[in-house]
Amino acid sequence: MYSGLVLFLIPVSIYILLFIYETYLSFKKALRKDHKRNYVEATWEMTHTLLIISLILLFVFYSRSLNELSSAIFAPIFIAGTLLLIRGILYTYIFYVVKKTYSKYLDWLFFFTHLFTLVFLSIVTFKVIQFVINSHPIANTNFLPYFIPGEILTLALILGPMYFIYRIKE
Amino acid sequence: MHGNIVNASRVLMGDSLGFHILILMFGLTLPILCIWFEYLSKKRNDEKLLNLAKLWSKVMTILVIAGVMSGTVVALQFSLVWPGILKFGGQVIGLPFLFESYAFIIEAVFLALYMYTWNKEKISRNLHMFFGSMVVLGGTLSAFCITTVNAWMNLPKGFDIVGGKLENIQVWKAMFSDTAIIEFAHSMLGYYLAVIMVMASIYAIKLRKERVIDRQRSVNFFVVKKMIILSGILILLSIITGSISAKYLANNEPIKLAQIEAVTKSGAHSSYVFGGILDSNGKLVGPRIVIPNALSLLVGESPNTFVKGLDVVPLSNRPPSYIHSLFDIKMTMVGILSLVIFVFIYGVYKKSKFILKDNYLKILILVGFFGLVIVELGWMLTEIGRQPWAINGYLKTQDAITKTNNITSYGYIFPFFFVILFIVTYLAVRRVTRDPKGN
Incomplete structure (x- = not known):
C-alpha cells in the first residue's frame, strides 16, 4: 500500500526542495532594481521532469483508486498546473523574448507564480499522504x-x- | 449535463494534446538535424553549418521549456479528467508510463549536457554528437512508450476479463503489440517529415530575402535542398507505413476504417471514396470521386477482399461522420505536399533553375507548413475514429470521465494559457533565429 506513496514522495520532495531554491532566486530577482538575469538557467528545466515523474508514479501506482484520488486533489493540482503554465510563459518572455527593459511587475508576478505553485504542490502532497493513510488504496505493485x-x-x-x-x- | 461535461473534457484534452504534439514533433526531430548539421560541418569543415547546429539546438531548448509545461498539463489532464482509463487499464498499461518517465529524464539530462558542452575544448566533436544521440534516444523511447499507450487504447491486449475482473495480465504483451509498432513508425515518420518541411520553408524564406548573385551557392539553398530530398525519402516511407496502417485497420479497427473511408455497406469490391459527406443517418451524399475496388485492393491486395462497412454497427456506436471529411482534407494536403517535394527533387536532378525562382519558393514556403496540419489531422483521425470508446470495446468515453464536474467551470483556463505560451514561444524562437550565430 505504501510503496506507491514512497515512490511518489521521493521525487516530489526533491522537486519541492529545488523549487524552493528557484523561488528564492525569483524573489531576489524581483527585489533588484535593474533587470540583471540572475536566475537559474534553462537546463534547470530538467528539474521539472521530476514533477512529471512524481505525477506519473502516483497515478500509475494508484490507478485503481484514481476516481477517489483525483477528487481529493483535483482543485489544488489544477491550480498548481495553471500556475506552472503561467510561470513557463513568464520565464520564456523574461529570459528569451525581451531585450533589455520590462516592467518590474513581471518579476514580481514571476515570483508569486513560484510561491503559490509551491503552496499548492505542498497541499497536493499533503492530501496524497492523507488519502493513502485514510483510504488504504491498493497499489499496482506488479x-x-x-x-x-x-x-x-x-x-x-x-x-x-x-x-x-x-x-x-x- | 453529462454530455456537456464529456464534450468539454474532450475539447480540453484535444487542445492540450494538439499543442503538445506541435512541440514534441520539434523535440524529436531537431536533435537529429542538429547532429546532422554538426556532422556535415565536421566533414566539410564548414563553420556556417556548425552555427546552424548551434542555432537550432538553442531553439530546441526553448521548445523544451514549453514542452515540459504542456507535458505536465497533459499528464494532469489525462489522469484527473479521465481517471476511468487508468482505473480500468492501469495495471496492464502502466509500465510504458513508467518507462516514459525514465526516457524523459535521459532526454532532459543529455540535452543539458549537449547544450553545455558546445564550446568546451576537452569535449571532442564526436563525443558531443554522442550526447546529442542520447537526446535522440531518450526522445524516441519516450515517444514509443506514449504511443504504445495510445495503441493499447485502440486495441487493448495483454489481459483477460474473468468474472468482471482483469486476470492473466501480461504487461509486455500489452506494450509491444503490432498496433504499437505500426502507430509508432507511421507517426514518427510524420513528425520528421513535418519538421523537416518547416525547416525547408524557413530556409526558403531566408533564401528569398538573401541578396546573392547565384542562389545555388547559398548555404540556405544547400539546407533547402537537403531538407527536401530527405522529405522525399520520408514521404515514400510514409506511403509504405500508411498502407500497412490501412491493412491493420481493416483487420483490427474496421469501424474506424469504414467511417474514415465512408464504407457504408460491407462486402468485397469495396471502392475508395474521395469527397461526399456522411449525413446523420450514415448515408453518403454530395459530389464525390469513386475509384472502384481500390479500397479492397489497398487492404487485401485483391478486389475480392471483404471490407467491413458501417452497416455492421448501430449509429450510436459509430465514430463521428465528419472524420471522412477530415481524412479527405488530410489526403489532399499529403498530395499537394508530395507534388511540391517531387517537383523540387526533379528540378535538382535536372539542374533546373525554376526551383530557385521566387514563385516556386513561395509555394514551397506555404506548403512547407502542411506537414504540421497533416500530423494534427492524423492524430484527430486516430482519436475521434475510436469514439465512442476510450478503450476500444471495453470502456466508453462517457464512462472514463471524472465524476466531478469542475472541468466545465475552469477547464478552459488551459487553452487560454496555451495560446499565450504558443505566442511567447514563437517570439522567443523568432528572436533566437534572427541571430545567425545562434548566440
Missing part, C-alpha cells in the same frame, strides 16, 4: 520488478552527466 531495474539503469546513465553538468556550471 510493476515493481520492472520498475526498479529500470530505475537503476536510468540512474547509471544519468548520474555521470548530471555530476558533470553541475561541476562545470558557473
Whole structure:
C-alpha cells in the first residue's frame, strides 16, 4: 500500500526542495532594481521532469483508486498546473523574448507564480499522504520488478552527466 | 449535463494534446538535424553549418521549456479528467508510463549536457554528437512508450476479463503489440517529415530575402535542398507505413476504417471514396470521386477482399461522420505536399533553375507548413475514429470521465494559457533565429 506513496514522495520532495531554491532566486530577482538575469538557467528545466515523474508514479501506482484520488486533489493540482503554465510563459518572455527593459511587475508576478505553485504542490502532497493513510488504496505493485531495474539503469546513465553538468556550471 | 461535461473534457484534452504534439514533433526531430548539421560541418569543415547546429539546438531548448509545461498539463489532464482509463487499464498499461518517465529524464539530462558542452575544448566533436544521440534516444523511447499507450487504447491486449475482473495480465504483451509498432513508425515518420518541411520553408524564406548573385551557392539553398530530398525519402516511407496502417485497420479497427473511408455497406469490391459527406443517418451524399475496388485492393491486395462497412454497427456506436471529411482534407494536403517535394527533387536532378525562382519558393514556403496540419489531422483521425470508446470495446468515453464536474467551470483556463505560451514561444524562437550565430 505504501510503496506507491514512497515512490511518489521521493521525487516530489526533491522537486519541492529545488523549487524552493528557484523561488528564492525569483524573489531576489524581483527585489533588484535593474533587470540583471540572475536566475537559474534553462537546463534547470530538467528539474521539472521530476514533477512529471512524481505525477506519473502516483497515478500509475494508484490507478485503481484514481476516481477517489483525483477528487481529493483535483482543485489544488489544477491550480498548481495553471500556475506552472503561467510561470513557463513568464520565464520564456523574461529570459528569451525581451531585450533589455520590462516592467518590474513581471518579476514580481514571476515570483508569486513560484510561491503559490509551491503552496499548492505542498497541499497536493499533503492530501496524497492523507488519502493513502485514510483510504488504504491498493497499489499496482506488479510493476515493481520492472520498475526498479529500470530505475537503476536510468540512474547509471544519468548520474555521470548530471555530476558533470553541475561541476562545470558557473 | 453529462454530455456537456464529456464534450468539454474532450475539447480540453484535444487542445492540450494538439499543442503538445506541435512541440514534441520539434523535440524529436531537431536533435537529429542538429547532429546532422554538426556532422556535415565536421566533414566539410564548414563553420556556417556548425552555427546552424548551434542555432537550432538553442531553439530546441526553448521548445523544451514549453514542452515540459504542456507535458505536465497533459499528464494532469489525462489522469484527473479521465481517471476511468487508468482505473480500468492501469495495471496492464502502466509500465510504458513508467518507462516514459525514465526516457524523459535521459532526454532532459543529455540535452543539458549537449547544450553545455558546445564550446568546451576537452569535449571532442564526436563525443558531443554522442550526447546529442542520447537526446535522440531518450526522445524516441519516450515517444514509443506514449504511443504504445495510445495503441493499447485502440486495441487493448495483454489481459483477460474473468468474472468482471482483469486476470492473466501480461504487461509486455500489452506494450509491444503490432498496433504499437505500426502507430509508432507511421507517426514518427510524420513528425520528421513535418519538421523537416518547416525547416525547408524557413530556409526558403531566408533564401528569398538573401541578396546573392547565384542562389545555388547559398548555404540556405544547400539546407533547402537537403531538407527536401530527405522529405522525399520520408514521404515514400510514409506511403509504405500508411498502407500497412490501412491493412491493420481493416483487420483490427474496421469501424474506424469504414467511417474514415465512408464504407457504408460491407462486402468485397469495396471502392475508395474521395469527397461526399456522411449525413446523420450514415448515408453518403454530395459530389464525390469513386475509384472502384481500390479500397479492397489497398487492404487485401485483391478486389475480392471483404471490407467491413458501417452497416455492421448501430449509429450510436459509430465514430463521428465528419472524420471522412477530415481524412479527405488530410489526403489532399499529403498530395499537394508530395507534388511540391517531387517537383523540387526533379528540378535538382535536372539542374533546373525554376526551383530557385521566387514563385516556386513561395509555394514551397506555404506548403512547407502542411506537414504540421497533416500530423494534427492524423492524430484527430486516430482519436475521434475510436469514439465512442476510450478503450476500444471495453470502456466508453462517457464512462472514463471524472465524476466531478469542475472541468466545465475552469477547464478552459488551459487553452487560454496555451495560446499565450504558443505566442511567447514563437517570439522567443523568432528572436533566437534572427541571430545567425545562434548566440
